Amino acid sequence: MSGLKDALPPLREVVAAHGLAAKKALGQNFLFDLNLTGRIARAADPAHAELIIEIGPGPGGLTRALLAEGARKIIAIEQDARCLPALEEIAAHYPGRLDILHGDALSLDLALLIAGRAPARICANLPYNIGTALLTRWIETEPWPPWYDRLVLMFQREVADRIVATPARRTDYGRLAVLCNWRCETRILFDVSPAAFTPPPKVTSAVVELVPRAAPLACDRRRLSAVTQAAFGQRRKMLRQSLRSLGGDKTESLIEAVGLVPTMRAEEVDVAGFVALANTFSANTDSSMHR
Template sequence: MPQLRLPPLPTIGDIIRMYGLRAEKQLSQNFLLDMNLTDKIVRHAGSLNGRYVCEVGPGPGGITRSILHSGAKKVIVIEKDQRFMPSLELLAEASDGRLGLIHGDVMKYNMRNMFPNDLRKAWEDDPPDVHIIGNLPFSVSTPLIIRWMEAISSHSGPFSYGRVQMTLTFQKEVAERLVAGVGDPQRSRLSIMSQHLCKVKHAFTIPGTAFVPKPDVDVGVVHFTPLIDPLIQQPFKLVEKVVRCLFQFRRKYCKRGVEILFPYDYQELVDDVFEMTGVDPSTTPQWLTVDDFNRLCIAYNDICSRYPGIMNYNYR
């Protein structure tokens, strides 16, 4: 049986010095050296004992150590930066076969077959024994979570295993947007796209002073559990288009956002949308509920089915 505790290893700070590592500003890299905080991130993922974990962007391996200490059966890390591979290889050698390394870009890597097939569960079942954890670089966090939301909607990629849970870090403002409720000034496209597909929880905030180098903002840890049934049961691209257009004018009436869904010659359809949905056109987007967006998406889908080509219209 593999050992669940790692042998004595140099600290993450020592690893950084040993291998001459430094965070690259252009890659939005920040190192988290405090093992109490990395352990706390992992605890908020829930019990990982005997489970399989994919960690995204491990860097020098601080959170990786905490995942291994938690009793995870297998951990696979995806790291784009070649400079971190020697330090991760050192950790892999000490892990008694529990740590696997992938040198690649998570934005391009297909995570569909990372783990054994027998871990796959039906979508209606409890979440599988697979978890995604990551201290994401700020530069990729938003496009990556949108990509994963699309994968959740299609049950593809890592979510071919079922309702895989995720515990991820974001800059504090993005974390607040992900969980923002109706009327919250931070409510945005991210709020709707995540909340209609997942139960989203802001776990805790890490002060920027805990990172090296210190970022200009604090960092929020967010936990995601995919819902069995999305709250908006329409194609992902359609939902994303409607939500994006409405929040394009977040401080104006939502009618302005609906207007840009349609070409100039079809503006009479704007009033049809509000008649079909009962949504008040003078409401600003932050005050729209997920159910409001659901009705707007249903109406837009109905109109697109009657007027071929409108779905492909891009006001830009």
Template structure:
């Protein structure tokens, strides 16, 4: 179903003024009000025809309006700020059955319980919770059709970083292990209200078909936390907390004098599978 925003809805600036929706630093809010940019971001997760979209932190609803103007089947907007929930109520009333606004902390939501498949996540993420939200979604990426998420540019570059670079670390391994990641769009501070001090960027995530399961995902979390927690150490030293690092590395065919940033994602996968098998046995 394609929805066209009905006539008579107030502008985003009017909505902000009427509901006292000045951005709050404590919530990591920087509102995206440019309609053209919102329309462009709404297309970055691919064709949304027949898909059910989760949006986190919609604020006054700039991206929400763009999503509703497109072919998404339904949109569920999760917002913690009660002022924004009230501001979105008139948009929800204008799209009965198609837009659902939920007042909740996105860190505690179950995406699969909220939206039927095929589901997509599209969001201008609050900076202060962007990384834990991403890791939670990566854990269940097999049930998500795709994601287009906005981060601080530095975080986006870390997600997409290649091995043996300064930005490559735990977040890159987790993200690229579960998804094909691509930096799709960079936005200057002036695109937001109020302007942040840094650039932002949208990363596209296309989940790999294999679901590693909870046990293997936990093993990868433990492995990457240990490996990059002491990234200047050789792996035979940084992995000591996992027990018998020399045996773990030998079983994976990886030399103990290497450092975490030199390992490829497939090499981390080999180590994680051996670690998970040890825990299971």
């Protein structure tokens, strides 16, 4: 089913007809390659999803691929009003299967938006300027398991590397990797050349899949966020220094209590280690408050 066609005009003609040009301020890069949009769509397996949410569809290249691959219902959220007429043409071609929402995804509560239709599946060529912020919000959502069952997202390759990183790859491993891999199974599916986009970005992109874990290691999200922020915020320092703002004089003993060495640095600690630290520091904070 590679490169499925849908009887709509080629996307380049649609873009030309509506006078669309990608806006750098909105992080836009349009995808015209049918083989590529089809590959991304198939990775999301839209025919077996109750609802697909797409962020930043632009003129609708990936939207069309998702529908051609069997998506029963898509909510496409687009901030750029110039793209709405092109998306409305797609909606008319697929009656009842595409809802278009004009708005900023960062300001929307998607859990509320899909109330009663969960779980949803998110598939998107995310605008580069808001991609990490959106992902962090989705990973930190409560309650868990979340309102989505899979994320298939395109990022700059360097961001994708940070999402899937482990302590074995210290230059990429950081707070984002800990949070993502605590709650999800992550993997890079494939790279996307700059030549696939109009205009071509200066960097390679990658499609990443995140599948929520049904039962991640027990931990308070806010405490884990605080511990990782402190540790990686001063990643060149040893844990006994970077975590001192959270543990005070007990910092070293708290680190040792979970089987870690106070002279370790953040990039040496795996996800389970950070969860243990978060739980131990949290318990210390709680006990101090009740004295």
